Amino acid sequence: MNDMPKKVKVSPTKAFFVRMITRDITLEDSILDLIDNSVDGAWKNEGSRPAGLAENVDLKKYQIEITANETEFSISDNCGGMSLEDAVEYAFSFGRREDDPTDEFSIGVYGIGMKRAVFKLGENISIHSTTNDQNGDRLGFRVPIDVNDWLTIHDGPWDFDLVPDNPEEQTGVRIAVTNLTRSTKVAFGNPAFIQQLARVISRDYALHLNQGLNILVNGKKVTGWEITFKSSDEFEPVRFDFVDEADGQPVSVEIIGGMAEVPPDGLEPDERGRKQDPYGWYIVCNGRIVLAADKTEISGWGDAWPKWHPQYAGFIGLLVFSAKSAADLPLTTTKRSVDRASGVFRRSRPHLGKISQTWIDYTNKRKTMNRAGDEKQEEVKKLENATVPVSVYAVQPKAAMILPKFSREVRGEKQANIAYSVPVSKARALARGLGNQNLSYREIGLQSFEYAFEDLAGDD
Template identity: 25%
Template sequence: MKITDNTIDASPTKRIYWSIIADYSTNTAISELIDNALDIHTKVGGTQKVIINIDMDQEQQTITVTDNAGGVKRDDLSLLVSPGQSGNDSDEHTIGIFGVGTKRAVVALSMDIKIFSRYQNQSTYLIEIDDTWISDTSTWILQSYQVDAIPDSTTKIELNKLRFVITDESIDQLIYHLSCTYANFLAAKTIEINVNSIPIGPILYGNWAYPPEFGPREYKTLLQVDTGKTVELKITAGLVTSSNPTGEYGVYLYCNNRLIVKELKSFDVGYVAGLAGKPHPQISTARFMISITGEPKYMPWNSSKSDLNPKHRTFQAFQQWFTNIVTEFSSLSRRLSGDWDNNVFKYSSGTIKQVALQNTEVTSMRRSYLPPLPKQKKSYSDNIKQKNNAVINSKPWALGPCETSIAIEWVLKQKLDQKNRIAFILLDSTLEIAFKDYLVNDSGKQYSDTTIKTMFGNRTNVHNEVKTLVFQSNTILWQKVDYYYKLRCKLVHERVTAGISDTDISNFKAIVQLFLINLFGLDLTEN
């Protein structure tokens, strides 16, 4: 039973504008203005290149954004300022479904806003918005003005009293953001974006690697998202020719050619235990590009077009299959990580394999179309520990030299200017500790506390004592031990840093390993 009781006023209040301010960064707000220009260009059927000029005046702390996308008709001016209104048709492949692009962007950026627009060659109109109007809850009425003409098909937005400070850094960040976000448009030369009169170029992510049998795959299908409605889904997955553990790997989402989010490594896309695993340097060569084209309401972006909406039905339609793709290529990256240079990076050219899919394969199957993955090679650390497990169990003092040797190999693989210096000091320390542990625990001789204190107080005494027990007649070996000890002293105590060559490291490492196998039985060879 229903009985009419009362009416409720559901009209929005201007507080909606204040929530907008908190939700937007400078980069996402300016991107909204560019999105709006691209949508207008699509709506009016424009054929010329869209040119967008962004002038950021550090001295005056103002921003002016101008575009030639077509302009806004007089009767459509309300679309620029009224929350919830949109002029886009539902079947257009635009990027402004939410109908709040310009209005929320300008409010997020500025407290004093002037919007000029001229539709084709018609009259020019001006709308002004400031914080006084936003704070006035008694009215939603805004005055528009007919003003002096600006160029045909142009919209110009002047932003004064900014809510942030323009700096060199903020300009550089904006340029990088726009170069990534609109890379596909810039590369296709359908738009031109100038920041302070300087054209920006596209930043594309295409440095794929083509290791034999495991090159990148491009999966394509028409994905059904509603009754009689589909979107074009294209996913490119593979390894790349460089590893950047802190950044450029993971998932990249493009909707209607616009980058929404990059380097996404959340559990929603498979970065969780049991699938690809949590983000880790070993999987940092795996990259995944999702491209979806279709009606805006079927795009799985969030309201500010800055992240994936994992609850969106379009994403959920292919999520399970996609996380399997992420899992397999991440596993491939992990299994080849012992020698990326030879297994992955050197294969910098090839052809992306095309895989055409049926809708049912994406929504109900877990196939990746990769051949069986190569067996995972044990890391040097795990291999050395396993090979020497029995020795370490019987001689616990051998654990230190064993793990220090592992650390030395790790240091030598890093991109450090001083890695040879660090490795050399570790090698010398390993040898010194090994000699002392051998004399105390493994030599078969008994030393009084006084003898040990006196002997250990002078490194040469330690060398001489060990020499009476092992390699007594190998004069050349002990000459090399003394040479590298003196080089270590020079490295540590002299003001000028001694140079440590790769040859020094190779020779000294061989000497240390020779002693470790003879003193304790440790096998530190990689195979």
Template identity: 30%
Template sequence: MTEKNLADTRPTKEYLVNGITKDVSVEECIFDLIDNSIDAYPRQSNEIVSEYDGYTIDLTLQNNLFCINDCGKGIDQLLLKNDTLRFGTKTNHHTTSIGFYGIGLNRAIFKLGKIINITTETDTERSIIKLDASKFLKDNDNWSLPIISEQLKEKKGTFIKIENLNSEVNDSFTNPEWITSFCKQISIRYSEFLKKNLKITINEKEIAPHLVSIRTNSGFKPLEKEFTHKGIKVIISLGQSAEHFFTYEKSYNLEKNATPQECGWFVYCNDRAVKLFDWTPDTGWHTKFHSEHTGFIGKAYFIGNAGKLPWNTSKTDVDLNNETYKKSLETMKKFSEDWRKHTTKVLKKGYRPITDENPVINDLFGIPPQEIQTPPQEIQTPPQETQIPPQETQIPPQETQIPPQETQIPPQETQIPPQETQIPPQETQTPPQETQTPPQETQDDEELPTHEELLYDIPPHALNQNQLFESFPDKKSPFNIPLNETKLCSIINEMSKLKLDPIKGSPYAALFLLRAFIELSCRYYVKTKNSRINLNQCASLADQVKSCLDHMISSNAFNATEDTRDIDSLKALCNVSASQKTIRNIQYLQNTLHHPRNIWDKDNINAFWYSILPFLIKCYE
């Protein structure tokens, strides 16, 4: 076969260059050149670099001028001859490089401008390549470029200078807004390198890393998984953004809080960010996005041979067909779903985890728990003063029951109750003996009600009420809470607003506040009654209530004869035995707050409320 009968299948240079530059942006071309400079860092091993020691990459973006200069190891002449500028050669600087596909350098220089000069120096050689793109593209027969050798100048590294920029590029470089936006992209995409003391400057301005971090004091425990698949190391983590706080957290600030555009998934290949702030199925968010789910940061790191990493040729997106990425996506989906469920619990069910940002339960009175034991000892010195208010508070009921003319002799009347109160102790010495065997006595008179009857024996209309204070006059609180107890007043105020309907209300929030109010009430009772009860030694909230209840009974706060039903019902609420675990008692309330699927319906909340109410009222008498 003679040569004249052979078909020429060589591509034209213009067609080839147009094909590789048409769909790539100016930013992506510069990213490719930065990647090459990072790969040129003189490393000691093939592992990911942990410290760049101030290694610098300088970029100049000006009118009709682009320059990039690094102080790396340079390019030796053998690579220049056979690989560096050859279309499609997969140069592999090392196993964890970020330059792989062999088209980045060619694509960048032809996209940016027409006059190109490449100067590079190694320990032993200094080489220069000059290219006039306009002339080169018209000559389809000559694909080689001359390499000029020079004497060493002890300026190791690579310097690329491009002039006579293409119009699109020059328009961008002369636009201040574009420069600002580009600098921000550099700070995000190369944040992992910048954090390791790599320095990148643009027009002599050093770029700071855009830090994307996960909170350690969040109510959402950070998730993390690490594994290796087909030689690629994968590290996946997800948590609440360090810049995001829920409205119940004390550091919440609407103006400073992270927006949806500042949260989402980040995917890194050998530390190079290829996916940013993503909320799509590509990174595991498989449900419709709502702003209420804002606040998480997910990170997926893929470390290994560049040819096996899940990125596209422009390194601006993931390769969904990559087997390692497919396996990783399963974990990313699960982590995303865990966050979605957490935000739903917080925003729709009133979930309020206890953290440094939300110390509601740990410090309800603003004092450390260990100091709670001291107030009774300090208050023992002015017992006369603390006894006076009860005498004064006893007078108004007498005034409301006695005609006005009798209110002129309250001092005489107030001297009688002490005599009367001295008698009940003699009488109340026997009730404890009677209360030890109440079943025997009551069985003679009437049959005891069942536990459920005791617990749910409430006014019929109460089961239908949609707010806790709905049955009280003007829907106001029945508790005598001093105004200086601001936290107590705040909780009561919130409790009075919440509706119990599961669809239009917030039953979970109501339960959470009720649980907090019960603990507050126990501590208030201990503080104001000079009781020696040590709530810190109580194993549970039910034990705290029972300790206070026992003290109330022994101090005749309850009438042992008339309040039997209330006492028995309250004791039932404190029951923590296994046989009672499904009853709406205090322990089950605790369980519900940790397992929202056990949420109570409106009737059960009202039932519990009216059962615990006598105890709560006594705490503030």
């Protein structure tokens, strides 16, 4: 009995590990992870401050260049580079240790993005960094990874080699991957993939691009999506901020919402299913848009307030979180959604609800006006067309959205009063079906009337 082994083996195989970490992230999102690292580098160079919607940030001198074709992927930046010590001590380890240094106001948090991305991309990897050493002299090094070689030595060390390399002219990181995986090759050979990648970059890094950051995809400069709100005396976006707390640390929250475009007048059948429009809520964590144009329960549609409906198109809202430590933000590891369990996120949600509801009410009133004859319709049009686009950065603080009220104008129409009784259980079930468990009986009546009207009598 005494010579019975005292341990059972647990360590993962390298192959299992690589398969696991690359499984639940898309190729597109892994490329964004590499961009995040470059952005974090630039941010660190700029002295690491809250990203948010501050106007006084200039990222013009930073450039990130991405090349993606069927034979090669590369990303190179001039954002400061990775120090030799960072490379040796933690940049290549899988996952962050408790005591690893974190860059303030960064988007990197889990210590997995770079490794996951290069494994996802291909088998022959080279990561070069040019940095300044302690004496301020240029220093270059490279970490080459041959994934197949590394995997075949099952019981060998997990560490990668580090070799000296000629420094580049500017400090920065260059990652090159060849021997692309089959699916990566297919994606990069498809012009639609590259186009979509550029589109996502334009949207998700809009705040950085608007601050001057240069990102090129296959030689083409990506322009940032300009976020504007249509404004006038009658239409003004809401904008306020407050400081919340996560783990005793302050998390600043900024909320902006308003009419980005005039709502649609008719709802053509083919418009109903369209998902690619820019409307809905955006959630931003330390400058990076992690959830875009959300129309789902995450930002409250069909959960705490009515389900998204094409009638609400035109509205854009931003919920912007900034924190010194990215771990305090509601980030998921793929940065493609938010962690709904996060306290800061849950506490901010009712604010979104109030704003969404204001917009919903407006679109309802506007619909009534549009149905009340040409004259009323003209009145709506006139007001909406008298607005001018105002940049998100220039929006002034305002506790609530300002929208035309219209109520006086429609009072002229003769009203029908409908009253009926139904079992409470059925009313509640219908409220749930309408997307909000807590709707008042009056609202259930009005909304179900609208629903039936649209289906059976309405053509707009």
